[in-house]
Amino acid sequence: xxxxxxxxxxxxxxxxxxxxxxxxxxxxxxxxxxxxxxxxxxxxxxxxxxxxxxxxxxxxxxxxxxxxxxxxxxxxxxxxxxxxxxxxxxxxxxxxxxxxxxxxxxxxxxxxxxxxxxxxxxxxxxxxxxxxxxxxxxxxxxxxxxxxxxxxxxxxxxxxxxxxxxxxxxxxxxxxxxxxxxxxxxxxxxxxxxxxxxxxxxxxxxxxxxxxxxxxxxxxxxxxxxxxxxxxxxxxxxxxxxxxxxxxxxxxxxxxxxxxxxxxxxxxxxxxxxxxxxxxxxxxxxxxxxxxxxxxxxxxxxxxxxxxxxxxxxxxxxxxxxxxxxxxxxxxxxxxxxxxxxxxxxxxxxxxxxxxxxxxxxxxxxxxxxxxxxxxxxxxxxxxxxxxxxxxxxxxxxxxxxxxxxxxxxxxxxxxxxxxxxxxxxxxxxxxxxxxxxxxxxxxxxxxxxxxxxxxxxxxxxxxxxxxxxxxxxxxxxxxxxxxxxxxxxxxxxxxxxxxxxxxxxxxxxxxxxxxxxxxxxxxxxxxxxxxxxxxxxxxxxxxxxxxxxxxxxxxxxxxxxxxxxxxxxxxxxxxxxxxxxxxxxxxxxxxxxxxxxxxxxxxxxxxxxxxxxxxxxxxxxxxxxxxxxxxxxxxxxxxxxxxxxxxxxxxxxxxxxxxxxxxxxxxxxxxxxxxxxxxxxxxxxxxxxxxxxxxxxxxxxxxxxxxxxxxxxxxxxxxxxxxxxxxxxxxxxxxxxxxxxxxxxxxxxxxxxxxxxxxxxxxxxxxxxxxxxxxxxxxxxxxxxxxxxxxxxxxxxxxxxxxxxxxxxxxxxxxxxxxxxxxxx
Ligand code: GPK
Numbered sequence: 025x026x027x028x029x030x031x032x033x034x035x036x037x038x039x040x041x042x043x044x045x046x047x048x049x050x051x052x053x054x055x056x057x058x059x060x061x062x063x064x065x066x067x068x069x070x071x072x073x074x075x076x077x078x079x080x081x082x083x084x085x086x087x088x089x090x091x092x093x094x095x096x097x098x099x100x101x102x103x104x105x106x107x108x109x110x111x112x113x114x115x116x117x118x119x120x121x122x123x124x125x126x127x128x129x130x131x132x133x134x135x136x137x138x139x140x141x142x143x144x145x146x147x148x149x150x151x152x153x154x155x156x157x158x159x160x161x162x163x164x165x166x167x168x169x170x171x172x173x174x175x176x177x178x179x180x181x182x183x184x185x186x187x188x189x190x191x192x193x194x195x196x197x198x199x200x201x202x203x204x205x206x207x208x209x210x211x212x213x214x215x216x217x218x219x220x221x222x223x224x225x226x227x228x229x230x231x232x233x234x235x236x237x238x239x240x241x242x243x244x245x246x247x248x249x250x251x252x253x254x255x256x257x258x259x260x261x262x263x264x265x266x267x268x269x270x271x272x273x274x275x276x277x278x279x280x281x282x283x284x285x286x287x288x289x290x291x292x293x294x295x296x297x298x299x300x301x302x303x304x305x306x307x308x309x310x311x312x313x314x315x316x317x318x319x320x321x322x323x324x325x326x327x328x329x330x331x332x333x334x335x336x337x338x339x340x341x342x343x344x345x346x347x348x349x350x351x352x353x354x355x356x357x358x359x360x361x362x363x364x365x366x367x368x369x370x371x372x373x374x375x376x377x378x379x380x381x382x383x384x385x386x387x388x389x390x391x392x393x394x395x396x397x398x399x400x401x402x403x404x405x406x407x408x409x410x411x412x413x414x415x416x417x418x419x420x421x422x423x424x425x426x427x428x429x430x431x432x433x434x435x436x437x438x439x440x441x442x443x444x445x446x447x448x449x450x451x452x453x454x455x456x457x458x459x460x461x462x463x464x465x466x467x468x469x470x471x472x473x474x475x476x477x478x479x480x481x482x483x484x485x486x487x488x489x490x491x492x493x494x495x496x497x498x499x500x501x502x503x504x505x506x507x508x509x510x511x512x513x514x515x516x517x518x519x520x521x522x523x524x525x526x527x528x529x530x531x532x533x534x535x536x537x538x539x540x541x542x543x544x545x546x547x548x549x550x551x552x553x554x555x556x557x558x559x560x561x562x563x564x565x566x567x568x569x570x571x572x573x574x575x576x577x578x579x580x581x582x583x584x585x586x587x588x589x590x591x592x593x594x595x596x597x598x599x600x601x602x603x604x605x606x607x608x609x610x611x612x613x614x615x616x617x618x619x620x621x622x623x624x625x626x627x628x629x630x631x632x633x634x635x636x637x638x639x640x641x642x643x644x645x646x647x648x649x650x651x652x653x654x655x656x657x658x659x660x661x662x663x664x665x666x667x668x669x670x671x672x673x674x675x676x677x678x679x680x681x682x683x684x685x686x687x688x689x690x691x692x693x694x695x696x697x698x699x700x701x702x703x704x705x706x707x708x709x710x711x712x713x714x715x716x717x718x719x720x721x722x723x724x725x726x727x728x729x730x731x732x733x734x735x736x737x738x739x740x741x742x743x744x745x746x747x748x749x750x751x752x753x754x755x756x757x758x759x760x761x762x763x764x765x766x767x768x769x770x771x772x773x774x775x776x777x778x779x780x781x782x783x784x785x786x787x788x789x790x791x792x793x794x795x796x797x798x799x800x801x802x803x804x805x806x807x808x809x810x811x812x813x814x815x816x817x818x819x820x821x822x823x824x825x826x827x828x829x830x831x832x833x834x835x836x837x838x839x840x841x842x843x844x845x846x847x848x849x850x
Contacts (some may be wrong), residue, residue, distance in 0.1 A: 046127070047696065049135075051082055051134075052139070055075075055139075058077070058078040058082050062077075062081055076147075079146060081212055083126070084122075084213070087267055088258070095269075098850075102809065104172065104356060104845065105716065105846075106176055106840070107178075107355060109358065110161070110164040111364065111631070112161030113165050114151060114671060115155065116152050116153075118676070119147050121510065123143075125173075125264060140585050153211075154206065155185050157308070157310060158590040162399055163832075164180065164182075166508040167832055169511070169832070170506070171268055172260060172261025173262040173508070174849070176313050176844075176850070177268070179269055180259065180268070181331075182273070183272060183273055184274040185306070185308045187203050187307040190669045194665065198645070199629070199642075215255065215256045217253070217255065222277075223250070223251060224252050225246025225248065226246055226250070227246055228246040230244050230420045235831070244373065244419065250277065251277065251301070252274070252275060254271050254273060256271050257270040275305040276302065278299075303323055306325070309321055313592060315408070325366055328364065328371055330367075330370050333371055349389070351389050356393065356845070358565075358843075361397060364467050367460070368426045368469030369465065369469075371389075372428070373424055387431070390469055394466075394470040395471060395844070396474075397476065398480075398484055398489075399476060401488055402594070404410070408453055409462065422687050427467070428468060429450060431436075432449060432468050435495070436449055454832070467489060473489065474500050474502060475500070475501075477718065479691075479718040480502075480715060484500060504830075506697075506700065506834055506835035507701050507830060513704055516676070516705070523558055536831045536833065546825065551821070563682075574664065576664055581621070586683065586685060586707070587624075588674065591634075591638075591640050593640075595639070596792060596795075597644065599687055601640070601644055602759070602762050602763065603796070604791065605770075606758050608657060609761050611660050611661060612657065618811070620660075620807040620810045625681075627669035627673065629665040636779065639777065642744065642776070645666045648662075648665055650771050651663050674701070678704075682708065683708055683710060685710055687733075687795075690784045691714065691739050692714065696715040696717065700824065700827065703724065704823075704824060708819055708823060709804065709823075710732070711729070712732065712733045713731055716728075749786070749793030766780075767781045
């Protein structure tokens with residue numbers, strides 16, 4: 025099949041099939057046909073997975089109808105395309121997303137009921153596409169869906185990892201990583217585009233070609249060449265009005281086997297090259313907010329950057345009469361973090377070396393095309409590459425980076441910057457061995473750089489990009505993150521969706537800002553009761569899963585207090601666990617107090633090499649084991665660690681939470697997006713003034729969110745003073761008691777958690793001791809509020825009513841207007 029944007033190479037006008045119909049009878053007929061003719065099974069003997077595939081294929085046909093229509097509209101309109109380059113797309117399951125966005129829910133349900141097959145059950149059999157680590161990858165997935173929903177010609181570009189994010193099991197309380205195998209049974213959502221492939225080079229040499237009367241040219245002759253093959257997945261927007269494309273690259277060897285070697289008996293050697301090529305897209309690095317400094321990682325980054333740029337340029341040349349000067353009018357390329365930052369150098373190489381444009385013109389095009397999103401200020405996450413590795417793998421790109429650097433330093437010196445300031449903006453870090461600074465490369469090669477929340481953007485200006493901001497004060501912008509209300513409300517919370525529809529009509533589904541219509545119902549006892557009844561039903565659903573997976577019985581009427589996200593010291597799951605232990609102690613020593621029943625729910629994965637994060641998981645499981653077995657607190661406190669947190673589990677958890685824990689050390693969480701999903705589904709937030717919590721406070725109102733702890737400025741000041749936690753701990757019997765029971769072996773053998781606890785007595789880098797008292801007091805205020813179920817319910821309703829601004833549709837419209845200059849509704 026020809027890629028949709030190309031004219032075919034067969035001159036017959038083939039008749040177009042009639043588009044699929046959406047009534048349940050047509051669907052029922054087609055599902056049976058798919059089962060028979062596409063899968064080769066008799067409906068009488070088909071298994072559940074066969075039915076899933078049959079339904080998927082029938083739904084997919086309808087997507088294809090919209091997809092082809094969108095693609096031909098793209099060609100006709102010639103509107104600006106937005107290419108979102110991201111190393112990660114944490115998509116999750118797609119069937120329910122497609123069914124809801126196409127408005128097929130009832131038709132599919134009816135069609136399947138004829139065969140006595142339950143769609144809800146089938147949906148849970150679909151594997152998660154876990155091509156991402158956490159927030160950054162999930163944001164890319166929300167943005168892809170929002171681009172389709174608001175009508176942007178959006179293209180996602182990424183990597184088709186054979187193995188996505190690892191599967192987590194808990195064995196003896198500890199995390200064990202197992203390979204993830206989402207493609208094991210095939211992937212009905214993807215379309216392999218064999219003909220859409222590009223060569224990607226590595227290594228080799230750069231030669232200068234001198235021809236009489238022409239300026240010298242540089243030609244890169246890579247030692248190694250690999251094929252990038254496109255796999256396209258349709259991205260269905262709301263109501264199917266637009267279906268965009270997610271193009272993921274897979275690495276293949278140019279020669280699948282070296283026959284000479286094979287024939288001479290070297291059977292393994294014959295396949296070595298192919299294996300080496302394919303290894304590039306075999307597995308996702310499980311590093312979140314942390315530099316994965318291996319060579320394979322740089323290969324992955326360059327591989328997908330180069331393939332995407334070659335594809336973008338090829339497409340542009342074809343559509344625009346071979347004129348690359350108009351590229352910035354027709355295309356915007358968003359770099360999702362620094363992972364694709366090498367694109368800046370590769371774009372220059374393609375323009376100058378391959379397409380023969382002048383340096384200055386190419387640099388102008390590059391800057392106008394690219395923009396870059398920063399997702400963290402953590403120094404351990406900022407990507408740099410050793411110059412010698414870079415040079416060996418990408419010799420021409422390294423030369424280009426030097427040339428860009430010289431130009432930037434010249435500009436800076438002309439503007440009067442002095443020595444120290446100049447070395448701060450240099451693309452080469454001379455400090456610890458010479459290294460290429462990818463954030464700086466992304467910055468200088470972009471016309472817009474954005475942070476992901478108001479606070480994060482301000483801190484970016486003051487910290488990582490301080491010197492660049494001084495030099496280019498107009499470049500940094502804020503674009504606060506958002507989440508798609510389709511997946512994170514309509515799909516994951518049908519009960520609430522129906523209730524809101526019943527109360528204010530279905531208009532909020534098209535335009536989420538209309539959900540504010542329920543704000544006035546927050547004081548309406550009847551509505552509030554229904555709202556809390558939906559919450560209870562969602563909690564019962566989660567309680568059932570907890571029972572099934574962990575054999576822990578939790579009371580659905582207890583407060584579900586939830587912290588689910590990657591395990592990271594700055595996110596402070598440890599603070600939550602210390603509070604849990606303190607609460608456990610206090611419940612036992614003060615039975616006279618009216619403690620409110622709570623279920624503390626944790627989930628999240630630790631990077632395999634992150635020892636402290638793994639300790640925190642171990643502690644959570646140890647604490648859960650001990651507390652859940654103690655009859656003296658039975659109904660007042662339960663602790664649950666749900667293994668293998670992923671998008672699907674999040675869809676179950678978010679609607680079932682009463683309390684959302686967003687308690688990062690202030691200044692360190694760039695935005696957070698889980699915080700938004702919880703609040704949209706009516707959970708109250710306990711959180712610090714960090715990331716998007718700050719803006720949530722503004723939208724939800726201070727009466728409806730529970731903010732505590734040090735501010736970002738206070739954290740910075742305390743860190744600068746190097747204050748230890750010892751004095752604070754010694755002055756707080758509750759905190760001291762909890763830390764003592766953790767280190768003295770109440771939860772697992774004595775000494776197991778010494779490292780975690782000693783860190784608090786030491787410099788308390790994450791401000792756990794410093795923030796404990798405020799956190800504890802705020803939790804007790806929440807206990808009091810929980811007793812007043814009307815008051816709690818009112819606040820819960822207000823949360824849902826006031827979260828619309830945090831829709832990724834809003835984020836995407838802002839990007840389109842302020843950064844991409846791209847039309848919406850095309
Ligand atoms: C930031 F730097 C990184 C990273 O490597 N991975 C990742 O998920 C997150 N992030 C931030 O930690 C969140 O605060 C933010 O909401 C999310 O990116 C999306 O911007």
